[in-house]
Amino acid sequence: xxxxxxxxxxxxxxxxxxxxxxxxxxxxxxxxxxxxxxxxxxxxxxxxxxxxxxxxxxxxxxxxxxxxxxxxxxxxxxxxxxxxxxxxxxxxxxxxxxxxxxxxxxxxxxx
Amino acid sequence: xxxxxxxxxxxxxxxxxxxxxxxxxxxxxxxxxxxxxxxxxxxxxxxxxxxxxxxxxxxxxxxxxxxxxxxxxxxxxxxxxxxxxxxxxxxxxxxxxxxxxxxxxxxxxxxxxx
Numbered sequence: 273x274x275x276x277x278x279x280x281x282x283x284x285x286x287x288x289x290x291x292x293x294x295x296x297x298x299x300x301x302x303x304x305x306x307x308x309x310x311x312x313x314x315x316x317x318x319x320x321x322x323x324x325x326x327x328x329x330x331x332x333x334x335x336x337x338x339x340x341x342x343x344x345x346x347x348x349x350x351x352x353x354x355x356x357x358x359x360x361x362x363x364x365x366x367x368x369x370x371x372x373x374x375x376x377x378x379x380x381x382x383x
Numbered sequence: 384x385x386x387x388x389x390x391x392x393x394x395x396x397x398x399x400x401x402x403x404x405x406x407x408x409x410x411x412x413x414x415x416x417x418x419x420x421x422x423x424x425x426x427x428x429x430x431x432x433x434x435x436x437x438x439x440x441x442x443x444x445x446x447x448x449x450x451x452x453x454x455x456x457x458x459x460x461x462x463x464x465x466x467x468x469x470x471x472x473x474x475x476x477x478x479x480x481x482x483x484x485x486x487x488x489x490x491x492x493x494x495x496x497x
Contacts, residue, residue, distance in 0.1 A: 314387070360426065
């Protein structure tokens, strides 16, 4: 089964609002990554947070990680129509090199 | 810089036919990954290579699937014979090495098996 599960499955917000999506995973991890996929395209790496970090920022992105709850959240502030995409978390269990992707959150930002 | 290149971008074939998907990783990247994406199963890792050697093929669904990497700049994923349930988007991704975390994805090949 999938290592990561995102929620919500779909999210629709107005431009300028913040978007928050969550990821839960099952095993211990070395790090957790978030990727974006625009319709009909490949995945693009957004941000990585290591297991010893609790929060990380990159531009309008803020990622938190709670290893005790095996969960992470991605916050996109001041969303834009161009942020419309699917967002996936990916985790790599220790001892492997395989990233396992979650089910994704489909974000729609309305102009 | 050119990213990961995949061909063809779209493939429509009939059940029973052989399908070959191609991938050129980013130059200098030593690790290559093949994924399959469907609505039902999400993004699944099929197989990955390091320095042209297959490391883990436990995600390959059946013997009908095979993958090769004859050199550092080329990999193929072959399905023979193809079946309708193989319809999916197939992605290739590369990264500099297994210890590197960031993966770079190609645009994908959308396969439809009729």
